[in-house]
Amino acid sequence: MFSNKTESDASKPLNDINSADAVPVNNTDRYPPIPLPAPPLRPGSQSKDSGPEQGAHLMETGAAGGEEFVILEQIVVIKNIVFDDQSIRKGFIRKVFGIFLVQLLFTLGVMAFFLYHEPTKYFVQKNAIVVIVAAIINIMVAILIVCSETVRRKHPVNLVCLAIYTVTMSLLLGALSSFMNADVVLLGVGITAILVIGLSVYALQTKVDYTANGAVLVTFSMFFLLLIAAMCWSPYGGYNNLPFSLFGALLGCFYLIYDIQMMIGGNHQYQFDPEEYVFAALSLYVDVIQILIYVLRILEKFN
Structure with a gap:
């Protein structure tokens, strides 16, 4: 009652019956194997095999658009969770501030050398080609860092x-300070240091998210550029007048707060990528230099 063998089947040797060709008739005819597709990923779910490699594989094999979006969204979430780890974030902040302090110390040393070393001061004042070449190289390298993601992320090129x-x-700052009074330069550096420390403390403890107002800063920057073009043709003192310098220093202060909040991340809307430590240090350095330049311009008006 448990078998449907025929006489020919019964006469076969036992080895032949147990061979790979002896497939039960019921399993083949009545219950054929049915391949089941893998269940699609749902938002909020994460399989043990999900990751950047599987996401790239799905996009290459033509997976559905919804599944691609879920995979990419999971990658972004995982990346943000990794950067939200306190040890990684603190390491990033230490690296950025370390590079930033080295930049400032080097710049202050060069300014002091140009300010107190008379042969160097006179050489720069009589040879404008040094300033021109430095300005051209400075602009080219700045464009390269900002526009090329590979350059600013690849070590040690960055x-x-x-x-x-x-x-x-x-x-450039040393050449500028060589034309100014040493007391004015020292006072400008001191005021800038106080402003930077105060703004850094404010950016760290304020509940206002300045990173969400990036469009406002861009608008003011465009207005500032138009103001530069207008004041250059103005008969009332050019772009070196007091209102222009005050507006430039104020804009630099807002940018410094914005970049500090971008660096610390947390609950802010936007933040620097963990691999953008060079770009973050460059942003802070440019903000401080902008504040210093316009503070020196303001002090020159009262000197």
Whole structure:
């Protein structure tokens, strides 16, 4: 009652019956195997095999658009969770501030050398070609860092470009300070240091998210550029007048708060990528230099 064998089947040897060709008739005819597709991923679910490699594989094999979106969204969420880890974030902040302090110390040293070393001061004042070459290299390296993601992320190319930018900017500030009174320069550096410390503390403890107002800063920056173009043709003192300098220093202060909040991340809407430590240090450095330049312009008006 448990078998449907025929006489020919019964006469076969036992080895033949147990061979791979002896497939039960019921399993083949009545219950054929049915391949079942893998269940689709749902938002909020994460399989053990999900990750960047599987996401790339699904996009290459033509997976559905909804599944691609879910995979990419999961990758972004995982990346943000990793950066939200306190040890990784603190390491990122230490690295950025370390590079930033080295830049500032080097720039202050170059400014002091140009300010108190008389042969260097006279050489720069009589040879404008030094300032022109430094300005051209500075602009080219800045464009390279900002526009090329590979340059600002690949080590050690990113550090080399940042060092070139810092050296050229230091030369420009040294040349500028060589035409100014030493007491005015020292007072400007002191005021800038106080402003930077105060703004940093404010950016760290305020509940206002300045990163959500990036469009406002861009608008003011465009207005500032138009103001530069207008004041250059103005018969009332050019772009070196007091209102222009006050507006430039104020804009630099807002940008400093914005970049500090971008660096610390947390609950802010936007933040720097963990691999953008060079770009973050460059942003802070440019903000401080902008504040210093316009503070010196303001002090020159009262000197």
